[in-house]
Amino acid sequence: MITFDDVELRHDGRIVLSGVSGTIASGSLTALTGPNGSGKTTLLRAIAGLHPLSGGRIVRHGLEPADIALLAQGSQLDRSFPIACRDVVALAAPRVGPFRQIGRDQLAAATAALSRTGLDGMDRRPVQALSAGQFQRLLFARTIVRDARLILLDEPFTAVDAASTQLLLSVVHEWHAQGRTVIAVLHDMDMVRRHFPHTLLLAGQTAQWDADTGIQAA
Amino acid sequence: MLDFLLEPFTLGFMRRALAGCLALSVAAPPLGVFLVLRRMSLMSDVLQHGVLPGIAVGAIFAGLSVWAMGLGGVVAGLTVALLAGWLARRTGGREDSQLAGLYLLALAAGVALIAGRRGIDLTHILFGNVLAVDDPALFGMAGVATVTLPVLALIWRPLVLESLDPGFMAATAGRGGLWHLIFLVLVVLCVVSGFVALGTLMSVGLMMLPAVAAQHWSNSLAGQVRTAVLLACLSSVAGLILSYNLDIPAGPAIVLTAGALWAFSLIAGSRASLWRQAMPDA
Structure with missing residues (x-):
């Protein structure tokens, strides 16, 4: 509430x-x-x-702040950054601090979130290659893995x-x-x-x- | 031919210079890749001028001690970098215009401080002098490389996230400023550590040119970092050989070699190069 x-x-x-x-x-x-x-x-x-x-x-x-996920309009995400879709999503997973290794579950969750938003098989696709619509799906996938209340x-x-x-x-x-x-x-x-x-x-x-x-x- | 390649390194001071430059070639280019990706290339420009007054003050108070000049350079470089960021936030102006103003001031102040002193050679500070790479200078370069790589590995993930999406970083993890500050310290350390061999104006070349060139070879961050390190090492070796045989200062020789590799990458690289644009189907 x-x-x-x-x-x-x-x-x-x-x-x-x-x-x-x-x-x-x-x-x-x-x-x-x-x-x-x-x-x-x-x-x-x-x-x-x-x-x-x-x-x-x-x-x-x-x-708590960790319970809140905001999908901002006109996201500041740098679309020319050399990074794969799954990595963008996995970086947003809860309890991924600066130092701990990103585990197998978190990578699997990222893959699942990508396929839930219709980005099947795009795990390794660079962010640069996405269309505007696909980019918005990526932001949704990232919001999914946040697992926020x-x-x-x-x-x-x-x-x-x-x-x-x-x-x-x-x-x-x-x-x-x-x-x-x-x-x-x-x-x-x-x-x-x-x-x-x-x-x-x-x-x-x-x-x-x-x-x-x-x-x-x- | 073999003489041309190997003769330079029969001399002790050339081997010292090679060891120092290779250490810098491993540490600096990864930082350069991040500077390019964060659209902060201008920051490296600013630092190479910004460290000058600090080095000058160090030299004036402690003679030609590498440690005193290095410390002065680090303090001055950080001051300029942080002041520019602070001014941009406070005045709502663009950071690049504040940076341009500050580095002109810093360069002028540095030159003014050094010019009147006997015993301090301005060209050596600006463009380096391989003959002057003594033990402290060599330990400085190796030490900075030894510190830079593990620290960069530690802050890698937050740094990637902060460079990729600062808004998201601020909304979730916070503390984006801390990682940015650590990153800036590493950049300043690398610029300053190279100044004895390469000079303040040239040591940035080993950081930025391989990083810019690497963009034309890889579309993954790790790939760009690997390529940049490789190109920097190549530039250091080839530059020192050219420097010895053609009798030109080491700093400019290394930067010219790195520049030639950049030009080659720009023309013939596998990504977004002039060749690719002319021949989209090739």
């Missing part, structure tokens, strides 16, 4: 959100929506503990074709079925209505819980 208590967020000194209160239940599947610049990414980063609060508090009820997705389906979107949505549903809490920033209202039981709409510096997305989309 995550509880927001009168949260205020600033970006470069300017208030982007204020007076956000409410809860996100454990194991819930929530879409975070709102126009560009409404503070969706900032709120997501604040939930992950990566953006300071300028007011109020966010109570994470025992979630709270999963934060920032516009996870941009630059992804319809078939890939269906596959990645099934991964999101699987996370939900496993009892993980998932919060996703989305723009596609049709997808939100069909797949996301809960919504948090950000607009005009405030938040609205489970608003009627049909009206908002119009």
